[in-house]
Amino acid sequence: xxxxxxxxxxxxxxxxxxxxxxxxxxxxxxxxxxxxxxxxxxxxxxxxxxxxxxxxxxxxxxxxxxxxxxxxxxxxxxxxxxxxxxxxxxxxxxxxxxxxxxxxxxxxxxxxxxxxxxxxxxxxxxxx
Numbered sequence: 795x796x797x798x799x800x801x802x803x804x805x806x807x808x809x810x811x812x813x814x815x816x817x818x819x820x821x822x823x824x825x826x827x828x829x830x831x832x833x834x835x836x837x838x839x840x841x842x843x844x845x846x847x848x849x850x851x852x853x854x855x856x857x858x859x860x861x862x863x864x865x866x867x868x869x870x871x872x873x874x875x876x877x878x879x880x881x882x883x884x885x886x887x888x889x890x891x892x893x894x895x896x897x898x899x900x901x902x903x904x905x906x907x908x909x910x911x912x913x914x915x916x917x918x919x920x921x922x
Contacts, residue, residue, distance in 0.1 A: 802867035808855040809922060810883075815848040816915050823908040836916055841908045842897050845915055847888045856883055881922045889918045 803810075819841060826837050856879060864875040893914065900910070 802872075805865060805867045805872060808852055809919065811855060812848065812852050812915070812919050812922070815851075815913060816919065818843060819848075819908075819911055819915070823912070827908075838900060838906060838908055838911075839897075841911050842893065842900070845911045846890065846893055846897075848915070849886055849893065849918070851885050853883065853890070856886065885921050886920065889914070896904070 823837075823841060840888070858878065864873070866873050891910070894908075
């Protein structure tokens with residue numbers, strides 16, 4: 795029984811990685827914003843770069859995951875096959891381009907909200 799649980803958790807490692815990365819980015823953003831310095835535009839740029847790096851690593855997780863047969867986990871709640879992996883890859887690549895395109899807009903408009911990037915990552919986590 796315990797072995798099956800670890801086998802099931804092994805199937806959702808990319809989603810767990812994205813979830814923990816989002817939590818780390820929230821902690822990083824909260825820790826930086828509590829400081830009194832006014833260089834928030836540099837901070838937003840670093841959050842954007844970390845979010846892009848997170849998505850690139852997520853794509854690498856999915857790219858290196860071999861798909862040979864259809865696998866289900868957690869009483870068939872999660873289904874992993876070629877269709878789901880292809881859909882996840884399309885979602886991640888398109889959201890990566892979305893973050894890259896919005897990077898210049900956020901810097902040009904001087905938006906100092908890191909929550910936009912966090913909400914985007916949470917939406918991606920919900921989609922995959």
